[in-house]
Every structure is written in C-alpha cells, then in structure tokens.
Amino acid sequence: MRTILQKQYRLKTFVCASTLIVCFISFNFAFVIAYSVNKRIIENQARAVSRSVSQQTSNMLFQLxxxxxxxxxxxxxxxxMEAQEGGAAYKIKLYRKGGGKLDSRVAGVLPAGT
Amino acid sequence: MIAKDGFLLTGIYPVKATKGCLKCHVKDREGGIRGAISVQQDIGPEINAMKRKFTFFFLLFSPVPFIMAGFIATFLNAKIRNSTELFYKKVRDVSSVSDLAKLEMESSDVGFAEFNSILRELGSFAGRIRDIAVDRHILEFELQVLDKFIITSDVVKAWKEHVHRLLLEINKVVDVYALFSIFQTGDDLYELEVFWAGAPSDSIKEFVEKAVRREVFPGANEDPGKAAYPEIKHNVAPNFMGPLGLEEGDMELQTKSMELQNPRIKGVVGVGLQPGLTKDPVRALVIDGILTTILNMAGSIKAIRKYTRDLEYYATRDPLTKLYNQRMFWELFRYEIMRSDRLGYKLSVVVIDLDNFKNVNDSRGHVFGDRFLSAISEAMHNALRKGDILSRYGGDEFAIVLPDAGEEQAFFVINRIRENMGRICITADDGAEVKVTASIGFAVYPVHASNADDLFIFADHMMYKAKEGGKDAVILPAIEDVAGVFRTNGEVNMLVMNALEEKSGIPYFQPIVNVETGRVEGCEVLSRIKTIKGILTAEEFIEAAERIGILGKLDYVLMEKAFEKAEDEGYDGSLFLNLSPKSLILKEFIPGVMDLARRYGIGHSRIVFEITEKDAVRNISLLEKFIRDLKLEGFNFAIDDFGTGFASFQYIKRFPIDYVKIAGKFIKNMIVDPKDMALVKTVVVLCREFGIKAVAEYVENDEIMEAVKQAGIVYGQGYHIGRPSPDIESRQG
Structure with missing residues (x-):
C-alpha cells in the first residue's frame, strides 16, 4: 500500500485509475444496498400477509x-384460505386451549395453562 | 409474534374469547385466550427471484458507470492538460531576466483556481528574482564594453571617435540616444560635449542642453546667454543612425559625477535614453555601470591629456619660473638667428648671472631662493618688449634673445631689466631685506659672431668679464673682446670637441710611491689632449669642456683608455682618477665605470676616485649617496688638494675616504714654513686617527721627500718621483 502511495504517477493515469476504482466500488455498494432494501421490503410484506391471514383465520373460526x-x-x-394466498406459500396451523400439545413457540405466546 | 428461521417466517397470533364464545364456553371470560393461529411463510423463492432480477439488471447496466467514469476522466484530463500546457508555456517562455517581468505582470486564468494561485505566487517569485538576478547577456555585454575601455594612445588622441564607437556598442543592449560629458579641467574651464547616436532635431538639442544645464548647474539661471555656462558642442556619430526624430519627452537623462584630486578634474557624464528604461532595476544598474565606466575612462583620458599637456609644457619650460628652459632657448635662438639672416635685422643675446645668489640660497634656504628667482624672472619679463625671448638658462643664469635689437636697443632693454631688478626687495623670515644685482653680458648678431653658438659664448664671456670686474655691471662688447674671446674660448672649445669626437684624449700616468719602500703602488691618471701644437693639460681645457657640457663624456673616454693601457701593460697597482663630483652623481656613471672595470679586468679596489672641493655639488647628501653606493661596490676614494677648501674636514667626516692627498702648496712650503709643517703634521695625525692613507703631492726634490718621510706620510707624488707620462710600465718598481 505504501509503495502504491509513494509511487509517482502521471496525472492522467491517476485520474483514470481513481475514477474507475471509485465507480467499481460505488456500483457494488449500490448493488448491496438495493438488494438489502428489497429483501427488507419482501420480509415486511410477508409479515403483513401473515397478520392478515391470521386475522382472516380468526374470523373464519368465530363464524364456524x-x-x-x-x-x-x-x-x-x-x-x-391457503390456496387463496398463492398455493403452498404459507401454512396455517390452529391450536386450542386444553387439547393437543402446543408448539413451544406457540406456548410462549399463550398464557400458562392453555 | 414473528419468528424467522432463514427464509422461513412463522407468525403466531392468539385467539381471544368474545361474548359469542361465552355462550358455549361458560367458564371462559371475554378476552381470554382460547388458542393460537400459526402462519408459516417461506419467502426464499421470492428473495431468490429478486436477487436474480437485481443481478441481471446490475450486470446489464454495469458498463454505464465505467463509461461515465471514462468520460469524466477524459474530460478531467483534457482540462488539466490544457491548464498545465498553459502553465508550461508561461514558464518555458522565460528565457531572460526581462521575461520575468511578463510572468510577473500577466495575471491570466489557466482554468483552475489552484493553478492560478501557483501562477500568482510564481509571478511574485519572479519579481523577487528580477531584483537579484542579472541577465547573462547583459553581463557579457558589460564585459565587452569593458574591453573597449582600455585606454590606448589612440584613444587619448581621438577620444571623441572612441565615445561614438562606445555609443554604438551600448545601443546593442540599451537604447541610448546620447552621451554627454562635462569636465572642469582648470579653475573655470568647462568642456561640455554631447555625443549623438543620430542627427538630433533642434528641439531635442535644446531640451538636452537645458536638462544638462539643470543637472550640472542646479539652481543656476537657465539663460543660455549667461557667461557662466560653457559652450555645448554637439557631436553626431558618423554613419551610425539616421535622424533621431525625437521630441521633448521621448528621452530622459541619467547622470553620474566624479572628482579627481590630482590632477584636479571634476566631471559629470550622462546618457539620454528611452523614458522608463531606468525603471527596470537591472537595466538601471547596467546604465549606472556603463556611466561609471565611461566616467572613469573619460576622467582618465582627461587626466592623461592634462598630464601630457603638462609634460609637453614643462619639457620646454622651467617649472619654477615658467620661463623657457635651456633646450627651448637654443631652438628659439637658432630660429631667430635664421629670421634675422632672412629679414636682415640685428639680433642681441643677453646673458644674465645673479650675483651671490648661492649665498642667498645657502643662508636663507631654497624656499626663499625660489621666491627670489620667481620675483626676478617676473621683473625681467616686465622689462622686455613683446616678442623677446626670456629663458632660465641654469640655476641663477638667464638668457634673453632680443630680435631686431642692435647694441643700442639691447642696452635700453638691459637697463630696464636692471631698474626693475633694483626695485626688488624681498623680506626674509628674519625680517632682513634681500636685494639682488646681476652681472650682464650681451652680444649682437651679426656684429660679434656669425652663428648662434659663438654669439652665446661671446655674450657669456662678457658676462664673466662683468663678474670679474666687480659684479653688478653690464659689459658692452668691444672689438678687441671679440678677438680675445675667440682666440681663447673658440679654439679650446673646438679642440675639446674634436678630442671627444676623435677620442684623441690621452691618459698620462704620474706614479705614487710608498716613500718607505720606494715601490710604485699607484698612478694618478691625468687627462691630456694631443693637438698639432703640442699636448694640452687639463687646466687648459677642463673649464671649456664643462661649459659646453662634455666633461662627463671626456672623463669616460679617458677612463676607458687608462684601463685599456693598464690591461695591456699588465699593471696591477691602483689608478687614481680625477673626477668632478658633478660627473659622479650622473645616473649612468656607476654602471658605466663598472662596465669598463669588468671589460678590462680592473678590480674595483684598484680604482681610486679623486674628488675635490672646488667643484662641490649643491646637494652634498646626493653626492654622499653616490659615493656610498660606489664604496659598496668596492671602489676607493681620495680627497684631492686637501686643505685648500673650507669643507675638507666635512668631506672626511661624511664620506668613506681611503686617501687624503695633502695639497702640494703645504708640502712644498713645509720645509720653510713651520705653520705649513704643523698643518701637514696635523693632517697626518688626523688621517691616522681615521685610518686614512695620506699622500704628499708636489714632492719635487730630495729635501721635500725627506720631510715627507719625517712627517710620517706614507705615499708621495711629484716630479722628484716621476713626471706624468703616457707610459705606465716604466714607472713600476
């Protein structure tokens, strides 16, 4: 690194090389940022869909x-309902208090003794 | 709650009891949790699809930024290249110190603030460099100009042409239109010259004249008609430039002044040049340097010219009285004789010798003597007619040529001179009033002689006659004087001159013996001239030889012949040579005698110079110096006729004397006069004390020889021992 910094360059070479390096880094950085943002958007959309599906399922249960x-x-x-949201994209499971064994993650959400 | 496991999202939501639920589930309460809903989603396919799309598009557009970068780099490079090119050009254009001025003054934009800033700094740096740097070609020019400032005799003779040539040279570097110089060489004498590079217009001439007057005479009235201003001479360089076509304001002056003390010369030189040139410090320095050099050169030329003029003046004049000297007198005298011949009028020559001037000089000092001579010369000059020629012939001897003057007119003039001299009365430092008289002789051409030499000898003889007759007199020449003078002086002069030309002087040798051993230990060399009537003794021609100024040469010829004879005959004793002290102090005497001694193999210790008091020189210190120099070379000295003068003891005390030759009259008389005997014995004792050898002269018989022995004198000389003879060999042993 020190050798590179201490080396004497022509101004033209220096400008060209610097521009290219900066472009390359900037382009890759933009790629990573855009990818991350889109991933987050997809995740958020998935959360919203999850909440919506659980609400519809809950309503359907009361009607039934x-x-x-x-x-x-x-x-x-x-x-x-699963077919309505695009096929096998998500799976809905129901748990009731007093019957069956609850998934450990579900048990953490429900009050003790459910 | 949403849990994430990789791309698997699991949302778990509680199912809470409502009023409707309480109808069947009576034990529950409203809001109580009856169960949970789990919604599990796999977002992996969606994210992978998004990644693929992104990768595709980024790959699709990836060349764009690089192309943009290329454009930017190209643009930047072009911009930078233009700026640096401009920068390089500005720096490359600087090839002389004067170009730095452009760098300093130009404030152009090279496109970048940073470069502009560097350029401004460079300009400021250039300004500082210009203050301390000098162009190489200007230095070379200065060297070239300095080469031309060598003062040769041609430059001294034609200095104006030289100044014009200089002007031409200077114009190669600096535009100089005119050079001017003004020099005060006397008390009020100014010489103002203006040298033009081309023909000036009247208006610029007038402008320069006014400016020069302002520079040289600041504060004076500018009216050119005033006598205080010197005349200005304008000199235009031949075939140099055309008409200058300058007007007032097209030229400014720069000057420099100097002052020499000896000879006293004040000078100012200046140049007329393009206005504004002197603002450039380097050019101002160059011009100043040139001015200094011109000033030095012109000052030196003036000093040399003045010195040369003085030399020329004093080559013909006596420095004290400013009268013509002897050489000039003779030139003018001969010229006037010729004029007299051609025009057929008479001419008189007057010889004046001051009476007892030597006493005045000795008793009052040379400074007073000089004052005295100046006053006398002025008095004589005032008594003369226009065109009469007055000269200082010797120390206190004056000679006057009176053209178109016979005996009567000459007598009138001489009487006026005597009247004027009679009025001279100079008060000495001690308050004594000193007066002067003169012995005057004169002769008239063609009455008393037919040529200048004889006429002068005749007038000189008349002057001596006046002196012998009691001084303070004028002798009018009579016919019998003419005959007498030429019978004696004329013949003897001729004989002496011939003797010198033909080298017919003969050395005679008189032996000097050691009275105890009887052995000849030395010989006195006596000068003789052989004539058809017989042999002339020294007494008969010495005075004439001295008068006509050839005694020194005659002595030299005699010495050469004596040495030659001594060498030929294998003589190994001492040679006693009679020399006038005036000959001794001649500059060429010592080298001459040394050369002769070397040539004839005579050891310096064998040569004894006899000096007498009769011809004592005025400057005894000078004589002492020469005697000591000769003594250092190994020569010996004897005092001749010791006891006849008043300075005998002074000589013994001051000079390194080896022999004392006691005057013959004491030796001859000591056998009859006890006083002479006492005197001789005293001298012998004195000599013994000083380590000097005594020689008795005039040993003419046995009785005297015996007395000499009795008196303790070591050496004897006289007719009894041996008469002077041209033969040296027979006198030995």
Missing part, C-alpha cells in the same frame, strides 16, 4: 363456531 363446525369443515376452510 357460531353455526357449529366439524373438523373436516375447518380443514376445508383452511385449505381454501
């Missing part, structure tokens, strides 16, 4: 409960 429901019917509704 009010008119009386079967497990089969529930399964059909859930499959319908």
């Amino acid at each position: 409960m009010e008119k009386g429901w079967t497990k089969k019917e529930l399964g059909r509704h859930l499959a319908f």
Whole structure:
C-alpha cells in the first residue's frame, strides 16, 4: 500500500485509475444496498400477509363456531384460505386451549395453562 | 409474534374469547385466550427471484458507470492538460531576466483556481528574482564594453571617435540616444560635449542642453546667454543612425559625477535614453555601470591629456619660473638667428648671472631662493618688449634673445631689466631685506659672431668679464673682446670637441710611491689632449669642456683608455682618477665605470676616485649617496688638494675616504714654513686617527721627500718621483 502511495504517477493515469476504482466500488455498494432494501421490503410484506391471514383465520373460526363446525369443515376452510394466498406459500396451523400439545413457540405466546 | 428461521417466517397470533364464545364456553371470560393461529411463510423463492432480477439488471447496466467514469476522466484530463500546457508555456517562455517581468505582470486564468494561485505566487517569485538576478547577456555585454575601455594612445588622441564607437556598442543592449560629458579641467574651464547616436532635431538639442544645464548647474539661471555656462558642442556619430526624430519627452537623462584630486578634474557624464528604461532595476544598474565606466575612462583620458599637456609644457619650460628652459632657448635662438639672416635685422643675446645668489640660497634656504628667482624672472619679463625671448638658462643664469635689437636697443632693454631688478626687495623670515644685482653680458648678431653658438659664448664671456670686474655691471662688447674671446674660448672649445669626437684624449700616468719602500703602488691618471701644437693639460681645457657640457663624456673616454693601457701593460697597482663630483652623481656613471672595470679586468679596489672641493655639488647628501653606493661596490676614494677648501674636514667626516692627498702648496712650503709643517703634521695625525692613507703631492726634490718621510706620510707624488707620462710600465718598481 505504501509503495502504491509513494509511487509517482502521471496525472492522467491517476485520474483514470481513481475514477474507475471509485465507480467499481460505488456500483457494488449500490448493488448491496438495493438488494438489502428489497429483501427488507419482501420480509415486511410477508409479515403483513401473515397478520392478515391470521386475522382472516380468526374470523373464519368465530363464524364456524357460531353455526357449529366439524373438523373436516375447518380443514376445508383452511385449505381454501391457503390456496387463496398463492398455493403452498404459507401454512396455517390452529391450536386450542386444553387439547393437543402446543408448539413451544406457540406456548410462549399463550398464557400458562392453555 | 414473528419468528424467522432463514427464509422461513412463522407468525403466531392468539385467539381471544368474545361474548359469542361465552355462550358455549361458560367458564371462559371475554378476552381470554382460547388458542393460537400459526402462519408459516417461506419467502426464499421470492428473495431468490429478486436477487436474480437485481443481478441481471446490475450486470446489464454495469458498463454505464465505467463509461461515465471514462468520460469524466477524459474530460478531467483534457482540462488539466490544457491548464498545465498553459502553465508550461508561461514558464518555458522565460528565457531572460526581462521575461520575468511578463510572468510577473500577466495575471491570466489557466482554468483552475489552484493553478492560478501557483501562477500568482510564481509571478511574485519572479519579481523577487528580477531584483537579484542579472541577465547573462547583459553581463557579457558589460564585459565587452569593458574591453573597449582600455585606454590606448589612440584613444587619448581621438577620444571623441572612441565615445561614438562606445555609443554604438551600448545601443546593442540599451537604447541610448546620447552621451554627454562635462569636465572642469582648470579653475573655470568647462568642456561640455554631447555625443549623438543620430542627427538630433533642434528641439531635442535644446531640451538636452537645458536638462544638462539643470543637472550640472542646479539652481543656476537657465539663460543660455549667461557667461557662466560653457559652450555645448554637439557631436553626431558618423554613419551610425539616421535622424533621431525625437521630441521633448521621448528621452530622459541619467547622470553620474566624479572628482579627481590630482590632477584636479571634476566631471559629470550622462546618457539620454528611452523614458522608463531606468525603471527596470537591472537595466538601471547596467546604465549606472556603463556611466561609471565611461566616467572613469573619460576622467582618465582627461587626466592623461592634462598630464601630457603638462609634460609637453614643462619639457620646454622651467617649472619654477615658467620661463623657457635651456633646450627651448637654443631652438628659439637658432630660429631667430635664421629670421634675422632672412629679414636682415640685428639680433642681441643677453646673458644674465645673479650675483651671490648661492649665498642667498645657502643662508636663507631654497624656499626663499625660489621666491627670489620667481620675483626676478617676473621683473625681467616686465622689462622686455613683446616678442623677446626670456629663458632660465641654469640655476641663477638667464638668457634673453632680443630680435631686431642692435647694441643700442639691447642696452635700453638691459637697463630696464636692471631698474626693475633694483626695485626688488624681498623680506626674509628674519625680517632682513634681500636685494639682488646681476652681472650682464650681451652680444649682437651679426656684429660679434656669425652663428648662434659663438654669439652665446661671446655674450657669456662678457658676462664673466662683468663678474670679474666687480659684479653688478653690464659689459658692452668691444672689438678687441671679440678677438680675445675667440682666440681663447673658440679654439679650446673646438679642440675639446674634436678630442671627444676623435677620442684623441690621452691618459698620462704620474706614479705614487710608498716613500718607505720606494715601490710604485699607484698612478694618478691625468687627462691630456694631443693637438698639432703640442699636448694640452687639463687646466687648459677642463673649464671649456664643462661649459659646453662634455666633461662627463671626456672623463669616460679617458677612463676607458687608462684601463685599456693598464690591461695591456699588465699593471696591477691602483689608478687614481680625477673626477668632478658633478660627473659622479650622473645616473649612468656607476654602471658605466663598472662596465669598463669588468671589460678590462680592473678590480674595483684598484680604482681610486679623486674628488675635490672646488667643484662641490649643491646637494652634498646626493653626492654622499653616490659615493656610498660606489664604496659598496668596492671602489676607493681620495680627497684631492686637501686643505685648500673650507669643507675638507666635512668631506672626511661624511664620506668613506681611503686617501687624503695633502695639497702640494703645504708640502712644498713645509720645509720653510713651520705653520705649513704643523698643518701637514696635523693632517697626518688626523688621517691616522681615521685610518686614512695620506699622500704628499708636489714632492719635487730630495729635501721635500725627506720631510715627507719625517712627517710620517706614507705615499708621495711629484716630479722628484716621476713626471706624468703616457707610459705606465716604466714607472713600476
């Protein structure tokens, strides 16, 4: 590095080399930034979709409960919802208090004894 | 809550009990959690798709920034190249100190503030450099000009032409239109010359004249008609430049002055040059240098010219009285004789010798003597007619040529001279009043002689006659004087001149013996001239030889012959040579006698110079110096005729004397006069005390010889011992 700095250059060479190096670095930096921003946008969109799906699922559950429901019917509704959001892009799972074993992540969200 | 695992996002949301739920689930409360919903999403495919798109587009557009960078670099390079080229050009254009001025004064924009700043700094630096740097070609020019400032005799003779040539040279470097010089060579004498490079117009001439007067005579009235101003001479360089075509304001002057003390010369030189040239410090210095050199050169030329003029003047004049000297007198005298012949009128020559002037000089000192001579010469000059020629012939001897003057007119003039001299009365430092008289002789051409030499000898003889007759007199020449003078003086002069030309002077040798052993230990060399009538003794021609100024040459011829004889005959004793002290102090005497001694193999210790008091020189210190110089070379000295003068003892005391020759009259008389005997014995004792050998002269018989022996004198000389003879050999042993 020191050798490079101490070396005597023609002004023309120096300007050309400096411009190219700066362009190369700037271009790559722009690529990384743009990629990161887009990734974040996708993630945020996924979160919004997740919240929306859970809300719709919750509403669907209340409607089914009010008119009386079967497990089969529930399964059909859930499959319908999963198909509506683009196929197998996401999976919806339901957990109820007092029955079955909760996923450890789900257990952290629900109050103790659920 | 949303949990992330790689590209797998899992959202878990609680399901809370509502009022509707409480219908069936009575144990629950509103808001209580009945369960959870998990929504799991895989965003990996979407992100990978986005990455692919991005990569594609970035790759697609990647050349764009590089192309842009290329454009930017090219543009920048072009801009920088233009600026640096401009910068280089400005610096490359500086090839002389004068070009630095352009760098200093130009404030151009090279496109970049930084470069402009450097350029400004460079300009400032150039300004500082200009103050301390001198162009090489200007220095070379100065050297060339200095080469031309060598003062040769041609430059001294034709200095104006030389100044014109200089003007031409100077114009190669600096535009100089005119040079001027003004020199005060006398008390009020100015010489003002203006040298022009081309023909000047009347208006510029007038402008320069006024400016020069202002420079040289500041504060004086500018009216050119005033006598205080010298006349200005304008000199235009031949075939140099055409008409100058200058007007007032096209030229400014720069001057320099100097003052020499000896000879007293004041000078100012100046140049007329293009206005503004002197603002350039280097050119101003060059011009100043040139002016100094011109001033020195012109001053030196003036000094040399003045010195040369003085030399020319004093070559013909006596420095004290400003009268013509002897050489000039003879030239004018001979010229006037010729004029007299051609025009057929008479001419008189007057010889004046001041009476007892030597006493005045000795008793009152030379300064008083000089004052005295000046006053006398002025008195004589005032008594003369226009056209009469007055000269200082010797120390206190004056000669006057009176053209167109016979005896009567000459006598009138001489009487006026005597009257004027009679009125002279100079008061000495001690208050004594000193007066002067003169012995005057004169002769008339063609009455008393037929040529200038004889006429002068005749007038000189008349003057001596006046002196012998009691001084303070004028002798009018009579016919018998003419015959007498030419019978004696004329013949003797002729004989002496012939003797010198034909080298017919003969040395005679008289032996000097050791009275105890009887052995001849030396010989006195006596001068003789052989004539058809017989042999002339020294007494008969010495005075004439001295008068006509050939005694020194005659002595030299005699010495040569004596040495030659001594060598031929194998003589090994001492040679006693009679010389006038006036001959001794001649500059060429010592080298001449040494040359003769070497040529004839005579040892210096064998040569004894006899000096007498009779011909004592005025400056005894000078004589002493010469005697001591000769003594250092090994020569010996004897005092001749010791006891006859008043300065005998002075000589013994001051000079390194080896022999004393006691005057013959004392020796001859000592056998009859006890006083002479006492005197001789006293001298012998004195000699013994001083370590000097005594020689008795005039030993003419046995009785005297015996007395000499009794008196204790070592050497004897006289007819009894041996007469003078041309033969040296027979006298030995």
